Amino acid sequence: MARYVLNRLAQAVMLLVIVSAIGFAILHLAPGGPLSQFAASAQMTQEDLDRVTRQLGLDRPLPIQYLDWLGRMLKGDWGKSYRDGDAVLSVISSHLGATLELMVTATIIAVLLGFWIGITGALRRYSLFDSLATVGAMIALSIPTFWFGLVTIYVFSVTLGWLPAGNRETVGDGSFLDLLHHLIAPAMVLALVETAMWGRFMRSSMLEVINQDYIRTARAKGMPDWRILTVHALRNALLPMITVAGLQFPALLGGALVAETVFTWPGMGRLFLDSIGYRDYPVVMGILMFSAIMVLIGSLIADMLYAVVDPRIRVG
Amino acid sequence: MATAVLSTAQPTPSQGAWQRFCRHRLALAGGVIILVLVLGSVFGPYLLPFDDTYIDIMKRFAPPLSGAHILGTDELGRDVLARLMMGARVSLSIGFVAMVIAMVVGIVVGAFAGFYGGVVGAVLMRLVYAVLCFPTIFLLLALAALTEPGFVTTTVLIAATAWMWVARVVEAQMRSLREREFAVAALAFGSSNLRIMFRELVPNAVAPIMVAATLNVAKAILLESYLSYLGYGIQPPAASLGNMLNNAQIYLTSAPWLAIAPGLVITLAVTSFNFLGDGLRDALDPRMNIP
Numbered sequence: 390m391a392r393y394v395l396n397r398l399a400q401a402v403m404l405l406v407i408v409s410a411i412g413f414a415i416l417h418l419a420p421g422g423p424l425s426q427f428a429a430s431a432q433m434t435q436e437d438l439d440r441v442t443r444q445l446g447l448d449r450p451l452p453i454q455y456l457d458w459l460g461r462m463l464k465g466d467w468g469k470s471y472r473d474g475d476a477v478l479s480v481i482s483s484h485l486g487a488t489l490e491l492m493v494t495a496t497i498i499a500v501l502l503g504f505w506i507g508i509t510g511a512l513r514r515y516s517l518f519d520s521l522a523t524v525g526a527m528i529a530l531s532i533p534t535f536w537f538g539l540v541t542i543y544v545f546s547v548t549l550g551w552l553p554a555g556n557r558e559t560v561g562d563g564s565f566l567d568l569l570h571h572l573i574a575p576a577m578v579l580a581l582v583e584t585a586m587w588g589r590f591m592r593s594s595m596l597e598v599i600n601q602d603y604i605r606t607a608r609a610k611g612m613p614d615w616r617i618l619t620v621h622a623l624r625n626a627l628l629p630m631i632t633v634a635g636l637q638f639p640a641l642l643g644g645a646l647v648a649e650t651v652f653t654w655p656g657m658g659r660l661f662l663d664s665i666g667y668r669d670y671p672v673v674m675g676i677l678m679f680s681a682i683m684v685l686i687g688s689l690i691a692d693m694l695y696a697v698v699d700p701r702i703r704v705g
Numbered sequence: 706m707a708t709a710v711l712s713t714a715q716p717t718p719s720q721g722a723w724q725r726f727c728r729h730r731l732a733l734a735g736g737v738i739i740l741v742l743v744l745g746s747v748f749g750p751y752l753l754p755f756d757d758t759y760i761d762i763m764k765r766f767a768p769p770l771s772g773a774h775i776l777g778t779d780e781l782g783r784d785v786l787a788r789l790m791m792g793a794r795v796s797l798s799i800g801f802v803a804m805v806i807a808m809v810v811g812i813v814v815g816a817f818a819g820f821y822g823g824v825v826g827a828v829l830m831r832l833v834y835a836v837l838c839f840p841t842i843f844l845l846l847a848l849a850a851l852t853e854p855g856f857v858t859t860t861v862l863i864a865a866t867a868w869m870w871v872a873r874v875v876e877a878q879m880r881s882l883r884e885r886e887f888a889v890a891a892l893a894f895g896s897s898n899l900r901i902m903f904r905e906l907v908p909n910a911v912a913p914i915m916v917a918a919t920l921n922v923a924k925a926i927l928l929e930s931y932l933s934y935l936g937y938g939i940q941p942p943a944a945s946l947g948n949m950l951n952n953a954q955i956y957l958t959s960a961p962w963l964a965i966a967p968g969l970v971i972t973l974a975v976t977s978f979n980f981l982g983d984g985l986r987d988a989l990d991p992r993m994n995i996p
Contacts, residue, residue: 404838408838418851528976531976536930539968
């Protein structure tokens with residue numbers, strides 16, 4: 390087990406180095422590079438720019454600059470926002486709560502619904518329910534999230550007037566019920582794609598398990614169906630879902646960005662788009678790196694967890 | 706419950722492929738819809754009396770079916786159907802071209818990584834997995850923020866964020882194919898590595914590559930719509946399915962049809978490609994039943 394964990398950790402660190410190198414490269418691809426903030430100002434002469442370049446160490450060889458940048462990233466110094474001079478990490482963390490709230494709610498909805506659809510579909514394979522669920526999942530995976538958001542707003546906010554069309558709370562209210570009221574629509578929109586994914590993976594995992602020999606044995610010895618389902622099938626079918634959680638994490642983050650945009654939800658995705666609009670490259674790059682690191686850690690945790698619950702992994 | 710265990714009557718491979726494809730009626734329907742969309746976007750604009758960028762301030766916000774404009778007009782009085790056809794033309798083109806670029810890059814990277822293995826393979830695949838760490842939309846938007854928006858950049862950027870999936874598929878294929886007899890025979894025959902890779906191995910992986918290509922078009926169309934909706938893809942006055950939805954949110958109360966039509970076409974196109982890809986997967990290799 391220890392060897393597996395160490396091995397997996399070493400891989401993650403190596404990936405992190407490459408991920409950071411990509412991030413660094415993108416930063417230097419920016420028009421004007423890291424200097425663009427100053428270059429845009431009319432008050433700066435070429436001499437000033439040259440001096441700033443030297444002061445910031447941008448005339449050094451790229452590998453040295455990269456190591457320097459990486460060192461500062463590791464120490465938590467991710468640069469300052471062009472917009473208000475705040476530290477990038479604190480800007481990100483102040484928006485993280487709203488995004489997590491949305492992601493966690495959507496995941497809970499999606500897991501419950503997806504598991505139910507997937508299990509039912511697998512147990513009644515090729516039934517009407519299964520066919521509809523399969524087709525429905527494919528359509529759900531094909532609908533642009535932002536458009537589904539627009540339709541949701543049109544139906545539930547414009548036509549029916551049941552749900553607010555955006556924001557996290559009513560200004561001046563902010564009670565729990567008010568927050569919940571605002572959360573329903575964006576969480577539902579984000580949960581659509583997630584539900585489809587969980588449902589599809591759960592269905593195929595369940596199908597694989599119920600065709601195993603030990604299920605047949607359990608049936609042969611006269612065990613009641615519900616016991617086979619809960620004790621033998623479900624427990625084994627749920628194992629791969631840990632991996633799925635890690636796999637679909639990037640899509641969940643991306644979906645959150647889109648849902649936040651449509652519903653003007655004050656989270657990290659919204660911040661990312663605003664920062665792009667302002668050409669606030671430090672924040673843009675910060676969020677890009679932050680999201681990649683979250684994905685990396687997510688898949689690391691998923692792998693570790695899988696090794697804990699399934700001994701076959703760490704031996705093989 | 707678990708009754709389908711023993712029903713494994715296998716048809717012969719060649720007739721089986723076509724049968725399975727036909728059985729997959731949704732895939733067939735998807736193919737037909739794609740054909741209709743392609744024909745409609747290529748020839749449709751010539752059949753309409755309206756130009757997609759012609760602004761008619763006197764006829765703003767005409768609802769659908771209310772006169773000459775079948776799908777109504779937008780906030781500048783432009784014909785929605787004409788814009789839809791031109792938009793579909795742009796979006797489908799981006800989908801196809803981005804797919805071709807992503808396929809070429811993905812196949813080359815995957816082929817080298819899978820064929821050579823060892824250090825070369827490890828380095829290349831680490832790169833693939835590193836890029837996969839970035840959530841697609843974040844990476845796409847960050848890159849778009851650094852470049853001038855337009856048809857070419859949009860296409861290239863989408864390809865740049867989609868080639869990794871292809872590389873992963875091809876790499877796995879290469880790793881298993883290079884051990885097969887015909888590959889060893891080609892080696893014994895004195896063929897160069899490049900020749901073995903691209904004349905022997907890649908053609909043998911054509912089935913999964915075709916599936917990946919089809920699903921890739923779906924992904925590319927979806928990404929174009931995201932990028933253009935957010936304002937960093939195709940720029941107005943040119944229409945794309947995504948940027949037609951750009952202003953739709955503002956007019957959602959007064960002119961909901963502006964949001965409905967383009968979104969439906971995107972969903973239809975993406976769903977069709979996804980079903981087609983799924984059907985192809987079933988038809989070409991029933992063992993590859995990844996959800």
